[in-house]
């Protein structure tokens with residue numbers, strides 16, 4: 001804000017309009033901010049911005065309060081000498097004094113026991129920097145807004161498919177025919193999603209919302225499926241159960257782009273029990289999972305290196321290699337979800353078993369029978385050339401409703417498995433990553449391994465989160 005004492009006569013009442021980006025959530029809508037005499041008076045959507053095309057939500061329009069709220073801290077505050085902790089008795093101090101105090105205290109902690117310094121960062125979109133600061137300081141005690149919001153969404157999906165919703169990727173609603181939204185509040189991926197759903201519905205797409213309450217997005221869905229809070233994982237497991245039972249999974253996608261057909265060591269006397277069988281081929285450089293695993297080829301009926309030219313692996317089955325029992329990963333998944341019937345899920349989720357069966361059937365049949373093919377040449381990760389991209393047009397969007405539970409991480413893993421089985425990842429009409437995602441699975445950055453990794457005056461050996 002301009003100091004009125006410094007106004008030039010000619011500038012009084014001057015109106016400026018600045019184009020900028022809204023930082024009230026991670027959508028990053030384009031906004032136009034009107035200033036009078038240098039003071040923010042009004043915020044509106046920028047109609048020329050490709051993301052929100054002029055749309056602004058109530059939170060974005062309220063961004064003015066971020067500048068002028070009387071509750072906003074504008075100066076460092078120090079607890080008054082002798083005041084009780086919690087009594088809110090502070091005195092303002094200069095930034096120089098604040099830095100002096102912090103330097104002295106932080107230097108002492110860093111030199112003695114860096115983990116005593118805990119840093120918490122809000123939804124400030126600066127986590128790359130604050131995380132780097134924590135790492136360089138040497139403390140593993142770093143946390144952020146996502147820890148009580150949707151971090152499970154990012155962690156579970158990045159761990160399973162290499163990317164996640166919102167800033168990492170999202171539903172391709174320009175091409176989807178069935179859109180399933182689950183556990184999403186209105187503020188999560190707000191304006192871009194509202195615009196996309198509006199276009200999707202005008203095109204005749206079918207929108208199913210699975211949510212405990214019928215407000216916001218659910219109110220405009222073609223079908224609202226009420227669910228008990230925190231039970232979404234049971235629903236996903238039952239849908240996976242049904243897709244396998246009804247044979248409605250995308251075999252081609254599972255074989256070519258997942259580890260579903262790869263063989264797992266089931267020799268209980270082996271240290272490798274429960275792990276992938278790996279050949280002695282040298283592992284690749286970097287943190288990529290080496291492709292030194294095995295398929296069971298149904299043409300030669302023997303184990304072969306994954307992606308051997310001309311091989312066609314079994315997706316299901318139990319075999320033996322030199323007397324060691326092995327099964328495909330997909331076989332283990334099938335056995336794992338055998339007990340997760342729609343009736344079992346009904347008792348947990350409150351969704352009738354017949355509805356769960358119908359949802360599974362609709363997802364599977366839409367993905368299988370309404371495939372989209374676009375004439376776009378591409379080369380896949382294995383170096384194979386393709387003349388077109390194909391996709392089953394079933395798209396999902398999910399957020400905090402799934403993530404913010406103690407079972408959130410595993411719920412989101414189950415949803416990732418479901419999306420994978422439908423073959424709707426990085427395909428038209430399904431889920432599409434945004435650059436630089438997808439990242440390697442499992443993720444490359446690793447947290448410190450033990451307490452010994454936290455040492456005085458030493459950067460942390462790994463990422464704090």
Ligand code: SF4
Pocket residue numbers: 022023024025026027028029052055056057058059060061189190191192
């Ligand atoms: S959705 Fe709303 S809060 Fe989020 S960036 Fe857009 S205008 Fe701002």
